[in-house]
Structure formats: C-alpha cells, structure tokens
C-alpha cells in the first residue's frame with residue numbers, strides 16, 4: 118500500500134547504463150531520453166563540461182584542454198567520478214521532482230564487480246534516488262524482449278552492445294549461465310578502420326567506419342551493396358575516395374569479430390545444463406542490443422548452432438523497456454521474487 122502511494126507520488130525511473138548509449142525510462146511515460154554514454158571534462162581541473170550528445174560531438178575533435186571519455190566503454194566502470202556525473206546528469210534531466218524522490222532501477226553490465234555495483238547505487242542515491250535496484254543487463258533485456266522468464270523452460274538472450282556482448286540463459290526468474298566479452302559493435306567499427314588502412318592506405322575516423330557498417334555492413338551474404346568512402350591517404354596525407362563493396366567489408370573486416378560473438382554463443386550452449394539445451398531447441402535464441410541490427414547476424418548464429426534465432430523488437434530499446442516493465446511489476450512481486458531478479 119505504502120509502495121503504491123509512493124509510486125503515485127514519485128516518478129520511478131529505469132536506466133539502461135550502456136557502453137554506447139544510456140536510455141532513461143520514466144514510469145507511465147516510457148523512454149524519455151536516449152543519449153550517448155559520453156562525458157567531456159577539462160583535462161587540468163577534471164571538471165565536467167558536457168554529458169551525453171553534447172559530449173559525443175566532442176569525441177575525436179576536442180580542443181587540447183578538453184577530453185571526451187566513455188565511462189562504461191568496456192562494460193566496467195572506467196572512472197567512478199565521471200560515471201557518477203553522467204548518472205546524475207541523466208537522473209536530474211528527467212526527474213521533474215514530485216513529492217517523493219524516485220525509485221530507480223538501473224540495468225548494469227553483468228561483468229561489473231561488487232564494488233562497482235555499490236558505486237552505481239551510491240551515485241544514484243547522491244543524485245536524488247530514494248531506492249536503487251540493479252538489474253543485470255541480460256535479465257533486463259529478457260524482460261524487455263517479453264521472454265517468459267518466470268517459466269521453467271530456459272531462454273537464451275544475447276545482447277550485443279557497443280563495447281560488450283553478453284549472453285545469458287534464464288529460467289525460473291534467475292540467471293543460470295552468463296558470460297560477457299569485451300567485443301561488440303565498436304569492434305566492428307574498429308575492424309573497418311583497420312581494414313581500410315591495410316587494404317587501401319586510407320585513414321578514416323570512427324564516424325565514417327560506423328556509417329560504413331550501417332550502410333553496407335553484414336555478417337552473412339545478402340543482395341550486395343557498395344559505396345564510396347572518403348578519408349585521408351596515409352602516405353600522401355591528402356583526401357582520397359575509395360569504392361568498397363559489402364562483400365569485402367564482411368569477409369575481410371567484420372568476419373573475425375562476428376566469429377567471436379558466434380563462439381560466445383556456442384560456448385554457452387556447450388556449458389549449459391542439458392535440460393536447458395533441450396529447451397532451446399524449441400525456444401531458440403533472442404538477439405538484443407544495437408549490434409543485433411547488423412545484417413545477417415541472426416542467420417550466421419542460426420547456421421552455427423542449428424537453433425532458431427529471433428531478433429527482439431526494437432533491440433536498441435530492449436534493456437530500457439525491460440527496466441520499465443520491471444518497475445511496473447514491482448508492486449505485484451514479493452520481496453523474494455524481487456531479490457531473485459535483481460543483481461545484489
């Protein structure tokens with residue numbers, strides 16, 4: 118009853134603290150904010166000068182006095198202070214204060230340590246939360262994707278973010294297997310940068326390589342495409358344009374990273390409980406996260422495992438939607454059920 122009253126009086130908030138993007142869900146309103154997980158600060162004083170989209174614009178082109186950092190880049194908290202600054206900025210931006218401070222559910226990468234979890238919780242409290250609950254990212258993604266997590270039958274979720282890929286097997290509202298690697302969509306971009314330099318002596322930046330990935334990147338053959346790429350000639354130092362095909366990008370640049378993601382999934386299948394293996398033959402594998410949008414990844418994983426692979430609806434919002442659904446469920450769950458779902 119008191120919980121319900123609090124819910125009525127406060128804006129409960131769900132946050133997807135991603136390596137590439139932070140999304141904020143406000144109860145009864147849905148996703149209200151989506152900004153890059155980037156913080157810019159002055160090099161000497163370490164004072165934060167911009168967060169989110171404003172800070173991302175500074176990445177790669179900061180004046181000498183400012184540095185732009187990604188606090189969650191590898192799925193761990195690189196710097197507590199800038200993570201806190203980011204969390205505070207996002208919470209304050211959406212929390213149009215009602216009578217009671219918000220309850221905040223934060224989805225965190227499953228690889229973070231107990232100390233890092235404590236730091237995230239403390240940061241959110243300092244930013245004005247009344248209570249903080251942490252959800253493991255795969256659990257949040259599973260809830261967001263609408264998987265029947267409370268059933269005995271196992272489900273497998275693969276969340277491919279910017280800096281990490283997380284795989285988990287979930288049944289009876291608990292995680293029975295999980296692993297993550299520090300490889301995600303960013304590594305695909307880096308592989309394209311390396312390939313353009315190796316094959317053509319062409320230097321390109323992160324923005325261009327991500328654009329190549331969006332436009333013609335793929336994990337499996339499809340109706341092939343091509344495009345012109347502009348960059349700087351590594352030896353002459355002058356601007357140069359090169360024509361590339363989706364086939365060469367797939368086979369020469371992306372293949373290695375894609376196979377690391379496939380290996381992660383195969384390992385999970387190899388290590389999970391036999392009963393769960395059996396369940397997955399029917400239930401298949403669900404892909405979430407922005408990296409799931411690369412063409413043909415579902416097909417490659419399906420070919421490698423022999424299992425059906427489904428892309429979650431709106432993969433970029435899956436985790437944030439999961440935190441939102443969890444907030445709505447909170448009133449109906451017992452303390453034990455909540456403890457099982459959250460990560461301590």
Ligand code: ADP
Pocket residue numbers: 134135136137138139277278279280281301302303327330331405406407408409410411412432433
């Ligand atoms: P995180 O949860 O780690 O913040 P996201 O789930 O937001 O990551 O995904 C970000 C990654 O998804 C980036 O590497 C981005 O380039 C990639 N991405 C987003 N849209 C697409 C797309 N249409 N095709 C391929 N990759 C995409």
Ligand code: MG
Pocket residue numbers: 133135136254276277278406436
């Ligand atoms: Mg994510």
